[in-house]
Amino acid sequence: MASHLEPDSLPAPGADGLVHSAALIARIEQAIDAAGGWLPFSRFMELALYTPGLGYYSGASVRFGRRPEDGSDFVTAPELTPLFARAVARPVADALIASGTREIFEFGAGTGKLAAGLLETLHGWSIPVERYTIVDLSGALREEQRQTIVDHVPALAGRVHWIDRLPDQFDGVLIGNEVLDAMPVRLHVRGAEAWLERGVVRTAGPDPFAWEDRQAPHADALRTLLDSIDADEGYVTESHEAAHAFTRTLCEKLGRGVVMLLDYGFPEREYYHPQRVEGTLMCHYRHRSHGDPFVYPGLQDITAHVDFTGIAQAGLDAGADLLGYMTQARFLLNSGLADTLTAFDPRDTISFLPAANAVQKLVSEAEMGELFKVIAFGKRVDPDAITAFVNGDRSHTL
Template sequence: MASHLEPDSLPSPGEDGLAHSAALVARIEREIEAAGGWLPFSRYMELALYTPGLGYYSGGSVRFGRRPEDGSDFVTAPELTPLFARTVARPVADALTSSGTREVFEFGAGTGKLAAGLLETLDRWSVPVDRYTIVDLSGALREQQRQTIADRVPHLVDRVRWIDVLPEQFEGVAIGNEVLDAMPVRLHVRSENGWLERGVVAKSRGGEAIEVGSGATSAFAWDDRSTAHDDALLTLLDAIDADEGFVTESHEAARAFTRTLVEKLTRGVILLIDYGFPEREYYHPQRAEGTLMCHYRHRAHGDPFLYPGLQDITAHVDFTGIAQTGIDAGADLLGYMTQGRFLLNSGLADTLSDIDPRDTIAFLPAANAVQKLVSEAEMGELFKVVAFGKGVDPDAITAFVSGDRSHTL
């Protein structure tokens, strides 16, 4: 996690963006002061991403796209190609049929392209979907999702609803693509005398601001303190053969989200797609700087204090912890595998073959996108898929019949 970037290494967000970020900085500084001068990083990350009206995901700053010229910060699989949604529709159809349910829930629906693609494909296959429920906190994204769905499948838009929180109980198929990685994480650093928690202090309480690029200055700094670690977390951290200065994350928020989903699900399937590793790889001694990463205008860097509210902050997922949480909450683990294998098992190659290779204008971009989705050097190996079920046949989702890696968790 770099503390600063080279000057001018990132583009400036402009006056309006800087003003937006400054308002969020002031809000975070007030909370730090109210907390006695120090916040755990998990709370800083929560404020930077989700402060109403100002956070990256709740203030209208998030941008999905394919290149920095369109003002976007990163691209997700549904934005990369419509073939992703058409392919994921197969395991979703399997899950709906096996569970006998007729509703799909999507978390963090981005621009709505996954929703539109799933609705379109399931309708073409005559798979009954009475309702498609999107859980998203961003008002700006909700409008974009509504427009995307209305443009793609106008005859199905009336089946879509938006909610802020899940009901106490639900049944159906829940899907989250790149949701877990954006949930706040705690940071832990190995000191000479044991584990400390890495937190955030405001520089306005002393010290010089540090230039972080494009003339911007950081209002915050790291501060490591001794805080409470529960026994399970200490057992996990103490098992790492870590040298002094080793930094890693713990995923309390992602595990709580998974637990809540499983406990509320009465019948159906949960599909979670994200980048990450099983525990033995996640906490490997060589991963000494952790996995915290920021995205701004399609450039990845390690400074979460740069332009708060205008950049994404993420961490890779500990899939062992997620899988164990789901099982402990009462679900069956239906499968865990790489995204590449999952998509190929779900018929991605057949979906690509529907495009005439002689139509190079259509075929070449689609083939390039497929390569990015499944290649071990791209998204195919780093991204994983984990599935939980209740009241369904464990073998119902054909995507998990071969290539399952649950034994590695």
């Protein structure tokens, strides 16, 4: 896999970070040994991101921010501008009213800025939210979320609760912003005669891990999908069993309400295009992107783009209705993002220009507007009630 940046040009972590990463490396090495010397990449990615206390998302490593100087690795839309939350509040309000529910669930709430913005905006609109439930594995992030909410909406902080997993059934509106891309993926490589699965082995050299491709059993649906790709030898791609299972579980547990997932990705025919020869696996460290997941395990994010066709099918298989699928740009503009700029005086360049620049980044085709998509599922709600999905729907491309 080609890197956008040579890993040896990345800024080195501090001593504590190196100790942390070394502890996770040792844990992964134990897992490789226990598995007979080879781990599928999906298991490596799961350990790198979610090993309790050591993984990138379950420890204290993950950082959201705008610049490397603040110790962050990447920026998400809620961190970029509060206008994102104000726009998303409109379809959330529609979904709450249409479903007759009064609870919001959020997966992977980052620093809590989306939660704070939604609570503040919905409260200002007199939309009742009796409970805001956050599902997050990181204790450090939970504390950051708690502080953000207390700082921004102290009168509403008592409505926010944290849980480790969803209940067996829930009613309400669930939001997941950039959650699917962090689900472990399997890697597949086109061999000379058949598809192989790419896994991870230990090495005796200075680098602890290396790739090794092996023949592996494929489920019928996956085999059919891989065989449909017009791929030459060496073509690499991913499959998304974890993200599909996650979506299916959400929709199975949903009794009444809406599930909205925002992330970057493509429909199947674009995702598995013959020209996408290196797949979409990507790592993020100090706002630099590269393709080597073996660098600083536990200290860098590992992601893959989302196959939204598979996500749509998982929700439908779970009995949910597909309410819509569209670009983030269309979704946010339908939700009134441009109108939020009217709160700023264009003559006040100190406040107006940063807000306008953030909006441009969210909707521009060259930035987040086209690459990021929004998909929504519902149960026992009128599909036309979510006005953000009325115009510009691309469900026909899935």
